[in-house]
Amino acid sequence: MSNLTRWNPVREFDDLMNRYNRMFGSNLASEREGKDLFSRSDWAPAVDIKETAEAFTIDAELPGMSKDDVKVTVHDGVLTIEGERKHEEESTDKKQHRIERFYGSFMRRFTLPENVDENSVKANFKDGLLTLTLLKAEPKEPKAIEVDVQ
Incomplete structure (x- = not known):
């Protein structure tokens, strides 16, 4: 059995821009505009989604963040993970040579599939890893509606 990886041109372009920013050093743009060259105002944490017979599990990497920096909501069948990683305070006695980590807000x-119980979401945050567990619900039986024909 082979695993297929779906090509995502947007992700490939994003990776290219990240490498470009690192290679040419975004310090030039930071000095001119106060922000990174081709900067993004947001970033997206990497996630793993796994499924068992009983539940779905989502692991999101959020290094350097605390549970107070993250908000998880479920509304109309959509699970949202959002938060903000704040840049550490700059001090005058430190010289920064390279900054590759993304800071700022993310979403x-x-x-969610129809077989997820939206009220069952459990969250655990430990060592920069947010783990969400979503229990599966029993499949809904189709309702038969009797139509009165006149």
């Missing part, structure tokens, strides 16, 4: 949204 990830996932459309």
Whole structure:
């Protein structure tokens, strides 16, 4: 059995821009405009989504963040993970040579399958890893509606 990886041109372009920013050093743009060259105002944490017979599990990497920096909501079948990683305070006695980590706000949204119990979402945050567990619901039986024909 082979695993297929779906090509995502947007992700490939995003990776290219990240490498470009690192290679040419975004310090030039930071000095001119106060922000990174081709900067993004947001970033997206990496996630793993796994499924068992009983539940779905979403692991989101959020290094350097605390649970107070993250908000998880479920509304109309959409799970949203959002938050902000704040840049550490700059001091005059420190010289920064390279900054590759992304800072700022982020938002990830996932459309939940119909067999997920939206009220069962459990969250755990430990060592920069947010783990969400979503229990599966019993499949809804189709309702038969009797139509009165006149």
